[in-house]
Amino acid sequence: MVRLFFGFIGRRGFGLVDASADFFREISGLYYLTRSTLYCTFIEPLKGKPNKWGPVWTQMEEVGVKSSTIVFLVSFLIGVILAFQSAHQLNRLGALEFVGALVGVAILRELGPLMTALVMAGRVGAAFTAEMGTMKVSDEVLALETMALDPVKFLITPRFLALLIMLPCLTIMADLMGIFGGFLIGVTTLGIDPVVYVNNSLDAMEIKDVVTGLIKSGVFAVIIVMVGSYMAFIIEGGAEKVGQNTRTSVVVSMILVIVADLVFTSLFFFVF
Amino acid sequence: MIEIKNLKKSFGEGEKRLVVLDDFNAKMEKGQITSIIGGSGSGKSTVLKHLIGAYTPDSGEIWIDGEEVSQLKGEAANGVRKKFGIMFQSGALFNSLTVEDNVALPMREHTDLNESTIQIMVKMKLEMVGLRGAEHLKPAQLSGGMIKRIALARAIALDPKIVFYDEPSAGLDPISIGVIDKLIIGLSRKMGITSVVVTHEIPSAMRISDKIIMLFKGKIIASGSPEEIKNSNDPRVKQFIEGSPDGPIPFSKSQTDYGEELKEMNHF
Ligand SMILES: Nc1ncnc2c1ncn2[C@@H]1O[C@H](COP(=O)(O)OP(=O)(O)OP(=O)(O)O)[C@@H](O)[C@H]1O
Numbered sequence: 417m418v419r420l421f422f423g424f425i426g427r428r429g430f431g432l433v434d435a436s437a438d439f440f441r442e443i444s445g446l447y448y449l450t451r452s453t454l455y456c457t458f459i460e461p462l463k464g465k466p467n468k469w470g471p472v473w474t475q476m477e478e479v480g481v482k483s484s485t486i487v488f489l490v491s492f493l494i495g496v497i498l499a500f501q502s503a504h505q506l507n508r509l510g511a512l513e514f515v516g517a518l519v520g521v522a523i524l525r526e527l528g529p530l531m532t533a534l535v536m537a538g539r540v541g542a543a544f545t546a547e548m549g550t551m552k553v554s555d556e557v558l559a560l561e562t563m564a565l566d567p568v569k570f571l572i573t574p575r576f577l578a579l580l581i582m583l584p585c586l587t588i589m590a591d592l593m594g595i596f597g598g599f600l601i602g603v604t605t606l607g608i609d610p611v612v613y614v615n616n617s618l619d620a621m622e623i624k625d626v627v628t629g630l631i632k633s634g635v636f637a638v639i640i641v642m643v644g645s646y647m648a649f650i651i652e653g654g655a656e657k658v659g660q661n662t663r664t665s666v667v668v669s670m671i672l673v674i675v676a677d678l679v680f681t682s683l684f685f686f687v688f
Numbered sequence: 689m690i691e692i693k694n695l696k697k698s699f700g701e702g703e704k705r706l707v708v709l710d711d712f713n714a715k716m717e718k719g720q721i722t723s724i725i726g727g728s729g730s731g732k733s734t735v736l737k738h739l740i741g742a743y744t745p746d747s748g749e750i751w752i753d754g755e756e757v758s759q760l761k762g763e764a765a766n767g768v769r770k771k772f773g774i775m776f777q778s779g780a781l782f783n784s785l786t787v788e789d790n791v792a793l794p795m796r797e798h799t800d801l802n803e804s805t806i807q808i809m810v811k812m813k814l815e816m817v818g819l820r821g822a823e824h825l826k827p828a829q830l831s832g833g834m835i836k837r838i839a840l841a842r843a844i845a846l847d848p849k850i851v852f853y854d855e856p857s858a859g860l861d862p863i864s865i866g867v868i869d870k871l872i873i874g875l876s877r878k879m880g881i882t883s884v885v886v887t888h889e890i891p892s893a894m895r896i897s898d899k900i901i902m903l904f905k906g907k908i909i910a911s912g913s914p915e916e917i918k919n920s921n922d923p924r925v926k927q928f929i930e931g932s933p934d935g936p937i938p939f940s941k942s943q944t945d946y947g948e949e950l951k952e953m954n955h956f
């Protein structure tokens with residue numbers, strides 16, 4: 417896929433046919449892996465092969481709990497920055513007390529889910545590719561297969577479930593931290609009355625803002641896990657490839673997260 | 689019994705195409721130990737990877753217990769895979785799991801045994817390879833030889849009918865080689881396990897094998913009992929067994945003439 421991104425720029429002209437063939441091969445590979453992951457995760461348990469929750473807990477701790485500090489920090493600072501940036505403009509309109517409303521809505525609808533997903537794509541997506549890619553090159557994935565164990569069920573499913581649960585949770589907490597960051601600046605540096613600030617915020621924010629944010633973060637979770645896993649599973653050869661694909665995995669999942677964000681935002685724009 | 693018929697496999701395309709196996713035929717009898725020997729890169733591991741279903745042959749057939757397995761997929765392939773254990777050249781232990789969990793994994797996934805029974809069985813397998821007491825170490829904390837032995841313990845965890853060994857004794861000290869050899873012989877004699885051993889170690893292959901197959905450039909150049917191989921008149925077989933640097937088997941893998949290639953490079 418990345419070959420396409422660079423291919424388009426670098427080899428425009430003669431490489432175009434090649435590049436688009438590659439592109440569609442990667443897309444269909446990603447599609448099939450996603451399909452079998454969804455099957456393993458949601459359909460097979462119904463057929464009497466329940467998921468094991470032990471590995472899911474481990475992964476939830478790995479991807480969720482251990483990412484919370486950085487997610488909190490980033491979103492808190494985003495809240496602070498937003499408050500400062502919007503204060504200047506709103507002040508000119510004489511609407512300084514609406515800083516809370518602006519910060520709240522921006523964080524809930526957009527920045528909370530997006531920033532959390534981007535941080536996680538860098539932190540967790542990279543780790544997924546590196547871990548599973550190393551397993552691929554050291555024949556561990558093959559060993560699983562020869563033990564009649566499905567690598568998808570064994571390696572991807574726990575990570576998939578863990579991130580699908582943890583990313584929305586982290587998003588909610590990031591929302592709270594961001595709003596708190598804005599509030600702190602609003603009532604101290606900007607000198608807005610706390611009651612007014614809170615009232616204005618609550619008036620502006622709607623429950624559907626939270627819900628659309630959470631729907632988006634679920635989609636982002638799927639993107640991060642699937643790109644991370646796919647980039648690991650296509651590795652053939654040596655350790656050098658693991659490094660390359662880890663980088664690719666982060667770049668691709670960040671781009672896809674933003675594209676998906678655009679798609680869903682415009683969808684919600686027209687539907688709601 | 690395992691039977692391989694007219695197996696062909698090549699990697700790469702066009703200019704870079706490399707024929708790794710060319711018309712490979714072999715029979716591995718039930719309960720016997722068959723060794724595949726041959727130089728580095730002659731295609732030994734590739735044969736094993738076909739047997740375990742990791743590669744699909746370009747053409748040819750693989751029969752295991754009267755079933756053609758080379759084209760099987762999904763559940764059908766898993767059914768066949770449950771019959772055998774494999775010890776990989778690199779060990780391929782799961783790095784995130786302890787030794788105990790590595791050996792216990794196939795038991796936990798494929799049997800209904802309770803946890804305490806599994807722990808006893810893991811202890812038994814580890815005792816067989818002489819590593820009882822290493823249960824709680826991670827693979828990164830093991831030496832190369834220990835990794836091999838744990839990999840062997842994991843391969844026989846479910847008491848399979850067939851075991852494939854890829855270089856079981858490479859990189860081991862002579863005593864450990866003796867132990868592993870004895871183990872392989874014991875497994876096949878006492879439990880009737882069919883063994884396929886890929887190896888470089890000629891003395892070890894001579895000791896344990898019922899039958900030796902020698903590969904050279906993807907073709908079988910000799911096959912028979914250790915005695916027959918020892919007494920073979922084929923200069924290539926002789927050279928390999930004696931390990932002499934001069935002979936019909938070239939050390940260099942290159943296809944082009946060395947002098948010519950150097951001359952070519954002089955053009956700038
Ligand atoms: N997946 C692959 N893609 C391309 N070439 C391959 C692949 N696997 C093996 N080969 C090539 O096939 C040849 C035989 O490899 P194989 O691993 O079977 O050798 P081997 O006999 O096991 O050697 P060794 O004793 O060093 O383990 C080598 O030249 C190798 O480069």
Ligand SMILES: [Mg+2]
Pocket residue numbers: 732733734777854
């Ligand atoms: Mg090999």
